[in-house]
Amino acid sequence: MEDRQNDIKNVIMDTKNLPTLPGVIIRLNALSEDEKSTIHEMANIVTSDQVLSARILRLANSPSYGFNRVSTISNAMILLGVNVVKSLALSSTFLEIMEKNSLGLWEHSLGVAAAANLIARKLALPECEEISTAALLHDIGRIVIGLKCSKESEQIIQLAKEKQIYLSEAEMQVLGTDHAEIGGWLAKSWFLPEKLSDPISFHHDVTLSTNHRIKVSVVQMADVLVKASGFGDSGDIYVPRIQQEAWDALGMTELLLSEIIEELEEKLVDVKNFSIEMQA
Amino acid sequence: MQMIPLHLAAEGMVLAREVCRNDSSSTVPVCGKNVVITGELIRRFDLMGIRSLYVKGRPIVQEGEPTLEAILKDLDCRFDKVRNDSLTMKVHEIYTAFLKRSMGDDCGR
Numbered sequence: 036m037e038d039r040q041n042d043i044k045n046v047i048m049d050t051k052n053l054p055t056l057p058g059v060i061i062r063l064n065a066l067s068e069d070e071k072s073t074i075h076e077m078a079n080i081v082t083s084d085q086v087l088s089a090r091i092l093r094l095a096n097s098p099s100y101g102f103n104r105v106s107t108i109s110n111a112m113i114l115l116g117v118n119v120v121k122s123l124a125l126s127s128t129f130l131e132i133m134e135k136n137s138l139g140l141w142e143h144s145l146g147v148a149a150a151a152n153l154i155a156r157k158l159a160l161p162e163c164e165e166i167s168t169a170a171l172l173h174d175i176g177r178i179v180i181g182l183k184c185s186k187e188s189e190q191i192i193q194l195a196k197e198k199q200i201y202l203s204e205a206e207m208q209v210l211g212t213d214h215a216e217i218g219g220w221l222a223k224s225w226f227l228p229e230k231l232s233d234p235i236s237f238h239h240d241v242t243l244s245t246n247h248r249i250k251v252s253v254v255q256m257a258d259v260l261v262k263a264s265g266f267g268d269s270g271d272i273y274v275p276r277i278q279q280e281a282w283d284a285l286g287m288t289e290l291l292l293s294e295i296i297e298e299l300e301e302k303l304v305d306v307k308n309f310s311i312e313m314q315a
Numbered sequence: 316m317q318m319i320p321l322h323l324a325a326e327g328m329v330l331a332r333e334v335c336r337n338d339s340s341s342t343v344p345v346c347g348k349n350v351v352i353t354g355e356l357i358r359r360f361d362l363m364g365i366r367s368l369y370v371k372g373r374p375i376v377q378e379g380e381p382t383l384e385a386i387l388k389d390l391d392c393r394f395d396k397v398r399n400d401s402l403t404m405k406v407h408e409i410y411t412a413f414l415k416r417s418m419g420d421d422c423g424r
Binding site: 199201259260262263264265272273274275276277279282289292293296297300301304 | 331403
């Protein structure tokens with residue numbers, strides 16, 4: 036099984052078939068490492084790519100982030116933080132593929148980001164925007180599987196349906212790994228910070244995260260709520276389990292959960308409208 | 316909450332969201348949330364070119380819309396794998412109560 040896993044890892048991490056990262060992102064990465072660089076300089080690099088800038092601004096103004104007046108990349112960098120803008124820029128290619136080819140997964144991801152943002156704000160957690168970004172990207176491994184192992188991807192969906200199992204269980208049976216681990220590999224290869232890569236890698240098991248347990252727990256809870264509501268299509272038919280550790284890490288109560296669910300249902304109407312607008 | 320075209324709005328329905336003019340670049344609302352709709356209000360919205368509203372509950376049965384029973388059945392199916400997990404089943408209970416409240420007898424139909 037380990038050999039199979041390594042083969043899959045090699046196939047997946049072979050960057051020849053992965054969409055290439057625009058030069059702008061490589062320059063942005065280099066600049067963000069430089070302590071002397073300013074927000075203005077970084078914003079100038081991003082705005083040199085108009086399509087990328089437009090995508091970042093549309094996402095920053097989406098219900099998944101809760102802002103509605105981010106009009107410039109400099110604004111987005113100040114409000115969302117350089118790391119969030121960087122990760123959105125990095126993943127914009129994947130998000131575009133998701134939006135065009137996996138509408139259900141795209142809507143699920145937007146829904147989970149909106150839910151995570153709502154939970155984080157209700158709990159007054161710091162770095163709400165980074166939690167939204169982690170939630171938006173939490174299933175990015177599924178896109179990688181679809182891109183790099185399209186035959187196996189169909190097998191996985193078929194197997195999950197036939198055996199009535201979770202998609203991640205079917206992924207383990209077919210690939211020897213699952214979308215969470217694959218997403219984690221990708222996040223590491225993109226040098227995303229742990230606070231973004233941990234929720235991607237561990238959203239099905241929060242106990243594996245030691246440094247970012249709260250962020251991972253928010254994403255797990257958000258994923259469960261959106262699957263429960265039936266919004267979008269993550270590929271999974273069944274709602275996964277909320278871990279007691281996640282519930283405890285968030286200090287969740289039934290009353291708070293009721294309030295979140297009620298507000299989430301309203302937010303998901305906005306998310307749907309946003310998704311329709313993006314498709315137009 | 317349900318989005319309905321203005322021509323289906325009726326007296327007694329309650330606005331779930333602020334109403335803003337479609338043609339305005341600003342987002343200044345012309346009517347606030349929680350306001351009970353009257354005939355006069357509907358006429359004014361019409362004159363302002365407003366075409367749809369968000370109202371509380373689900374007062375209008377739209378064509379092809381699943382029934383409450385069908386929605387609850389789907390919800391049950393989605394929770395099949397966590398039936399014995401009391402923590403996750405709390406989400407099921409809250410959703411069931413929410414759906415019954417917003418689509419059941421007291422939803423304003």
